[in-house]
Amino acid sequence: MRICSIITSFTSGGAEMLVRDLAERFAATGHDATVIALSDAAQIGNDRETEAAMMAHIREAGGQALSLGLANRNAWIGGARALRGMARAMNPDVIHCHTARALPIVALARPRVPVVLTHHNSRLSFPPAAFHLFNRIADGYVAISEQCETMLRAHSRKPVQLIWNAANPRFRASEPRQPVAHDPMILAVGTVSEQKDYPTLIRAARLLAAALAPQGRRPRICIAGGGPMLGELQALVEASGAGSHVELLGARGDVDMLMRRADLFVNSSLWEGFPISLIEAASSGLPMVATRVAGNREMVVPGMNGELVPPGDAQALASAMAAILSDDASHARLSAGALESAGRFSIERCATAHLALYGRLRGNRSGHRAYGRLSIDRECA
Known part of the structure; x- marks a missing residue:
């Protein structure tokens, strides 16, 4: 399976560490793993050395580490252009967004594959009304805790699966x-x-x-x-x-x-x-x-x-x-x-649960999803 994961940037936050570790595990079990950051570390005030180390770690494990290089993480059109070009090269089977900021960019890039969103917090960093948009883009949601699961089920109209976070071995x-x-x-x-x-x-x-x-x-x-x-x-x-x-x-x-x-x-x-x-x-x-x-x-x-x-x-x-x-x-x-x-929070168990989710979503999804009013200029195609 070809898995594309999207994060805000390569930094030392918990969500980013999990994505790095999952990419390493995916690659170790024979899958193609690509992690894409919306922005370079320097563009949003994060540590460059941490960014370099994380990208090197993913590449050494057999995955790809890339960045859209967005100075403004809300630059949807520019982000969609860059993501569309990367997607042509990697031809992913699933796109997993680990930041809600990535969803509009993914929608404008018009993928023909399942899209998953993990919100890595028990609080929303955006208005609840945003789920009206998210539910049109995402095929499923991942909750990292019982509280997150309760919150997502209150707003989402797509399947929600609880997959506990995990630590590196x-x-x-x-x-x-x-x-x-x-x-x-x-x-x-x-x-x-x-x-x-x-x-x-x-x-x-x-x-x-x-x-x-x-x-x-x-x-x-x-x-x-x-x-x-x-x-x-x-x-x-x-x-x-x-x-x-x-x-x-x-x-x-x-x-x-x-x-x-x-x-x-x-x-x-x-x-x-x-x-x-x-x-x-x-x-x-x-x-x-x-x-x-x-x-x-x-x-x-x-x-x-x-x-x-x-x-x-x-x-x-x-x-x-x-x-x-x-x-x-x-x-x-x-x-x-x-x-x-x-003992119950192993990266092996976490990765297996994600792969099973991706497989189900691929099996459930057929054809190209229309995003209604969401569209992108022809020059972006």
Whole structure:
């Protein structure tokens, strides 16, 4: 099968990591995998080194990594021209959009193959009325969590399939963690954005340091993630005096190694879809402290593999981290629970589910779909 996946850009976000890993798995099982970005990293303020590394990874695995090079991701006509030319060369059997921005571009390019949309969040980034358009373009939707499934079913008029996110096999640990380090490392992973609410984590860092100080311990919270707001977050760290407890690592390609060094994983998000970073942490045997929001609640089971706290509550976040880091027996139990819970989120299972969906949609779809009023100039054809 020839599979074309479309993302916003080659960056270190969870959706992009999943698409990269799926492309690698598709290629390993004999399928042609192409990943197309709407924009180059530099055009939208993302890290060029991360982009180069991701594209190289896909190509080394046997897939293709391309970009439409859109300075404006809403440039539908120009995007359709570029996509139409690429589609002629790759002749895909299915097009899977991992960003809703790609759907109008795909529609104008007029493919004669099934189109799938995954919305990688429990919140909509567009008005619900947009589904009137999306339902005319997409043959099916993929939900990455139960909350996402509920949301999509409320708006879509096409089949919705729940396919859980997955982590790359390189994160898998063979056994639970050793006792917590005297000066523990706490890791957070994700693009620096409003959604991740790192300011609350920075406030919690000082509270955590105060809680562990009587034990003579100095915790260090490391945040791995890039994005246009990274400079603003660095300024906040410096202004709040949290620099001795918080380190901003920027976009990283060695998150698996960082997780091996860490003692605890933390997620401070205000909302989520289903964070791949939590699956990676669980696969690494890391106990987790996360906010009690959709997506996180489906991965973190209090007392089994981590703890959940209210979003935006720095004191609760610090207290939960301090409790786990101060109790080796609890830490070991949660580490074992994390490994157990990670078992059902394998990339092999995720890829198999996607391939089965593509096969069904290809079987159900016959002929060329008309997009009504959506059309493209002849010079684009």
